[in-house]
Amino acid sequence: MADETRTLEWIEQVAEFFTRQEGLPPITGRILGWLMICEPPEQSAADIAGAIKASRASMTSNIRTLIAVGLIRRRTRAGERTAYYRIDDDAWEAAVRRRIEGMVEFEGITARGLTLVGADSDRASRLHAAYDVYRRVGKAFSHLEGAGGPG
Structure with missing residues (x-):
C-alpha cells in the first residue's frame, strides 16, 4: 500500500x-x-x-x-x-521539437505583425517584446538538428 x-x-x-x-x-x-x-x-x-x-x-x-x-x-x-x-521513447523528443518549431513559427508571425503595423509605430511595442523573446529562443535552439530554427 x-x-x-x-x-x-x-x-x-x-x-x-x-x-x-x-x-x-x-x-x-x-x-x-x-x-x-x-x-x-x-x-x-x-x-x-x-x-x-x-x-x-x-x-x-x-x-x-x-x-x-x-x-x-x-x-x-x-x-x-x-x-x-x-508512450514511445521518442515521443518526448518529438514533443519538444514541436514546441521549438512552434516558437520559431511564432517569431515569424510576430515579424509579419511588425511589418503590418510598422516596426517604428507606437503600436509595435508589444509585438517587439514578443518578437525579441521568440527570436532569442529560436537562436538558442537553432543548433539542434531538425529543430526548425533558422540555419
Whole structure:
C-alpha cells in the first residue's frame, strides 16, 4: 500500500506539472504519469483508469488528446477488440521539437505583425517584446538538428 501511495503521489506531481506547464486537465497528466512507469508498457483504458483511480468515461477524450499531440499511441492486438496505449521513447523528443518549431513559427508571425503595423509605430511595442523573446529562443535552439530554427 505504501508503494501504491507513493506511486499515486508521483503521478499527481506529473499531473500538476502538465496542468501548470501545458494547460492540460489533471486527468490527462495522470494518464501520462501512469504510462511513464506502468508495467507492461501497453495498457488498456480500463487498466489506466484502475491504476489512477479514474472513471473509464473520463479516459476517452483525454486519451484522444494525448494521441492527437503525439505523446501516446494506440495499438490493437490480433484477435482482440481492446485497444492498448503506450508512450514511445521518442515521443518526448518529438514533443519538444514541436514546441521549438512552434516558437520559431511564432517569431515569424510576430515579424509579419511588425511589418503590418510598422516596426517604428507606437503600436509595435508589444509585438517587439514578443518578437525579441521568440527570436532569442529560436537562436538558442537553432543548433539542434531538425529543430526548425533558422540555419
